[in-house]
Amino acid sequence: EVQLVQSGAEVKKPGESLRISCKGAGFPFTTYWINWVRQVPGRGLEWMGRIDPTDSYTNYSPSFEGHVSISTDKSIGTAYLQWSSLKASDTAVYYCARQGYDSSIGYYYYGMDVWGQGTTVTVSS
Amino acid sequence: QSALTQPASVSGSPGQSITISCTGTTSDVGGYNYVSWYQQHPGKVPRLLIYDVTYRPSGVPDRFSGSKSGNTASLTISGLQAEDEADYYCSSYTSSRTQVFGGGTKLTVL
Numbered sequence: 001e002v003q004l005v006q007s008g009a010e011v012k013k014p015g016e017s018l019r020i021s022c023k024g025a026g027f028p029f030t031t032y033w034i035n036w037v038r039q040v041p042g043r044g045l046e047w048m049g050r051i052d053p054t055d056s057y058t059n060y061s062p063s064f065e066g067h068v069s070i071s072t073d074k075s076i077g078t079a080y081l082q083w084s085s086l087k088a089s090d091t092a093v094y095y096c097a098r099q100g101y102d103s104s105i106g107y108y109y110y111g112m113d114v115w116g117q118g119t120t121v122t123v124s125s
Numbered sequence: 126q127s128a129l130t131q132p133a134s135v136s137g138s139p140g141q142s143i144t145i146s147c148t149g150t151t152s153d154v155g156g157y158n159y160v161s162w163y164q165q166h167p168g169k170v171p172r173l174l175i176y177d178v179t180y181r182p183s184g185v186p187d188r189f190s191g192s193k194s195g196n197t198a199s200l201t202i203s204g205l206q207a208e209d210e211a212d213y214y215c216s217s218y219t220s221s222r223t224q225v226f227g228g229g230t231k232l233t234v235l
Contacts, residue, residue, distance in 0.1 A: 044128070044214060044228050045229070047226055061223050061224075095171070110161065111161035111175075111177070112173060113176075115170045116170075117170060
């Protein structure tokens with residue numbers, strides 16, 4: 001089964017660091033970009049950035065660049081989202097999502113077709 | 126980059142059709158045929174409904190369709206069903222090689 005499995009919920013204090021993970025299964029991990037999406041409770045989806053596991057090339061939304069870091073360990077098929085200093089405003093659910101692929105024509109597209117189950121991050125003093 | 130503009134809410138009765146709009150700029154929606162739509166039920170993971178403006182992934186009913194005119198993309202749901210009640214988000218590729226979501230639209234099935 002094609003799936004993305006994310007790490008469990010985290011409770012942290014402001015100023016602490018954190019890394020959450022997203023492990024791919026059932027597909028060749030290095031051939032798909034992995035995106036990260038934030039959802040603050042009661043709010044909408046926000047695209048944070050994406051990584052190409054082949055060469056670790058990353059793109060970030062201007063809203064998140066400099067505050068988070070996206071990386072990957074392709075040897076274990078896992079992507080990461082990392083903070084060096086959390087803020088209370090980072091409290092949210094974080095999803096990883098795979099770049100879409102139409103297998104009938106061998107075409108990668110910008111939509112996100114497979115999503116992780118989400119990781120809840122709570123930052124509170 | 127600013128979020129794409131969607132109506133906060135739409136509603137319709139079972140069997141009817143509704144359309145959700147998604148307005149951007151020439152730097153995103155209007156500049157590329159890379160608009161996607163997602164459905165999210167409360168407490169659930171988003172689900173891809175439409176990619177590249179008009180294409181449905183395998184398993185998505187053909188009641189869901191997408192279109193675009195200028196800087197505005199649209200999602201139409203025909204033959205509304207109770208289970209369609211959810212939040213809907215559009216997304217577009219941008220000239221900065223990033224992606225941006227709309228603010229989301231809550232669909233109520235009356």
